[in-house]
Amino acid sequence: MSFWKELCIGLHRPMLAIACGYLAFMLSIGVLVVLMGAWPPFMVVESRSMQHDDNVSAIGIIDTGDVIVVNSRQNGSSLRTYLGSMRDGYWSFGDRGDVVIFQPPGEDVPIVHRALCVVEYNSTAGGFDMPELADLPGQAWSVPDGGREWRGLTGWVDLYGIGHANVTVCIDLGGILRTMGDAPHGGLMTMGDNNWKEADGERFGVVDQGSLVREPIKWEWVIGKVVGEVPWIGTVRLWLTGTAPPYMPVNSVVLLVASIASVTMLPVALYASAQALDNHGRRR
Numbered sequence: 001m002s003f004w005k006e007l008c009i010g011l012h013r014p015m016l017a018i019a020c021g022y023l024a025f026m027l028s029i030g031v032l033v034v035l036m037g038a039w040p041p042f043m044v045v046e047s048r049s050m051q052h053d054d055n056v057s058a059i060g061i062i063d064t065g066d067v068i069v070v071n072s073r074q075n076g077s078s079l080r081t082y083l084g085s086m087r088d089g090y091w092s093f094g095d096r097g098d099v100v101i102f103q104p105p106g107e108d109v110p111i112v113h114r115a116l117c118v119v120e121y122n123s124t125a126g127g128f129d130m131p132e133l134a135d136l137p138g139q140a141w142s143v144p145d146g147g148r149e150w151r152g153l154t155g156w157v158d159l160y161g162i163g164h165a166n167v168t169v170c171i172d173l174g175g176i177l178r179t180m181g182d183a184p185h186g187g188l189m190t191m192g193d194n195n196w197k198e199a200d201g202e203r204f205g206v207v208d209q210g211s212l213v214r215e216p217i218k219w220e221w222v223i224g225k226v227v228g229e230v231p232w233i234g235t236v237r238l239w240l241t242g243t244a245p246p247y248m249p250v251n252s253v254v255l256l257v258a259s260i261a262s263v264t265m266l267p268v269a270l271y272a273s274a275q276a277l278d279n280h281g282r283r284r
Contacts (some may be wrong), residue, residue: 042067043101044234045112046243049192052094052164057231057249061094062112062193064245065235065252069228070101079225081188082162083117083132086140092226095164095193099226102190102217110223113190113208116162116169119216120186125152128173128186133157159205167196167205179214187216232256 048054050062057063080090082097093099095114103110119128133141133150142158143149154177159169169191177184195206209216232252238244 042230043070043110043112044068044237046109046238047245048247048249049194050093050099050112050114051194051249053249054194054247055249057252058094059231060229062099062226062229063231063252064248065232065238065256067230067234068101068112068226069230070224071227072224079115079188079222081115081117081132083136083159087135093229100188100190100217101223101226102188102221103223104213104215104217104221107213111190111208111212112226113192113195114163116189116191116207117159118186119173119189121184122152123184125154127152127154127177129153130157162205163191163193163196165193165196165203165205167203169205169207171207172210176209176215179210185216185218187218188222190217232259 045062045064045066045068048064051064052058052061057065062068079100080092080098082095085091085096090096097115099112100115101110101112117130117132119130121127122129130150130153138148140160142160143153144155153173155172155174157171157173159171161167162169171189190208191205192208195208195211196203197206198204232255235244235248235252235256238248
């Protein structure tokens with residue numbers, strides 16, 4: 001019997017096992033759709049706005065080319081913000097608070113960023129209430145007049161020591177109010193973990209409101225929150241669609257190639273191992 005015929009016969013069982021694995025994978029996707037309430041239940045991360053290192057990816061951090069698992073069965077009361085998690089230490093994907101997926105009107109692509117805090121519009125005061133500030137220590141935030149009032153805010157609010165990069169976040173509530181004009185509303189303030197800049201030796205975080213979007217994120221704009229991450233494999237989709245950015249983490253590419261090579265060679269390795277064991281048994 002020729003080598004190739006033996007190989008085909010030997011690969012029958014491993015290929016059957018792989019086919020069963022693929023079927024189980026497809027069934028698991030169906031289960032995810034039911035449980036998470038989203039289709040597709042996965043998204044590919046296309047930017048590095050959530051990375052904790054510009055050049056290196058890490059498991060447990062949302063990096064360029066990762067596939068994230070989305071849970072859409074979430075409402076506003078179940079989402080945890082960064083500020084709201086400072087007291088109890090709730091943690092997800094390398095930092096405090098939940099990572100949410102949202103899509104304001106006019107945005108073609110959903111945005112994946114961390115929920116920073118909640119602002120509630122106070123129509124009586126004509127400003128924003130930020131109740132999460134009440135539970136924070138005094139050194140964690142400030143307003144221009146040096147007071148501790150978190151109700152009816154209409155100016156700047158500074159947050160200190162935020163995120164893995166330990167940045168200062170300056171929120172221009174007055175500018176947001178002016179942008180919204182006659183239709184002010186509350187919602188989520190959001191920010192990418194990697195969205196910060198340095199000036200005069202100090203790091204400043206850049207919130208989405210006023211830079212990426214015009215206003216706080218309404219709850220109906222929230223698609224869901226990220227509940228899982230599959231590293232590297234989304235890189236294939238970015239390559240095939242021509243959307244892979246030039247700053248793709250090098251280690252993600254290396255690990256992806258190694259993973260593909262391992263899966264590709266698995267049937268041959270199984271066959272070779274079986275043949276070696278069979279030959280060893282015959283010699284005995």
